[in-house]
Amino acid sequence: MKLSPSLLASDFADLYREAMSVAPLASSLHWDVMDGHFVPNLTFGPPVVNALRTKVDLPFVIHLMIDHPVEYAPQFDVRPSDTIIVHVESADSVDRALDAIETTRARAGISLRPGTPNDCLEPYLDRVSMVLVMSVEPGFGGQSFLPDSLARIRDLARRIAGRPIEIAVDGGIHAENVRDVVRAGADTVIAGSAVFGASNRLAAMRQLLEAAQ
């Protein structure tokens, strides 16, 4: 299992140090970009992510919870090992959003809300390197994992069998449920409060990685 800490739960006054504190055990850094429209919350956008991009060497995974990814995706100064994720429910055309990500040369990913059927992903599966399954309603950290997410992950794993698509799962994951999430088919686990809510970030990450086995 790969672990991707979500900076949403970190100390925003100290983003650089927070990012560096998880670097030894993180396979990527997860950025929750919110616009106050697609979700009822606002976080950070391209200027903040790009500033950190020049200073931190981990791959970035940029989770766009915004209505207009076509306009904003190209504003991220990403590297080819980074991933930009759009929501299938965004107001823009998903194909146009994936075109916009292609111009950045980063990997493309797609995400879906807990209530959106996996069927909606089918038209895009040949265009993405990652599917991000939301296991909470997007918008806020620290929510409880929705139990029916496990069946959704298993269904997705069956659909994409044989295709080079990473399954990432996002929301409400902690040491008590991480093993179920991985057994259902997750390659990557996103953890916000389980990592940044702990005083010792690396110990919390080690605990998650061990619990997953």
Ligand code: DX5
């Ligand atoms: C929710 C975000 C998640 C969130 C996860 O909208 O997409 O990435 O940061 O936080 P926890 O792990 O606290 O549920």
Ligand code: ZN
């Ligand atoms: Zn996220």
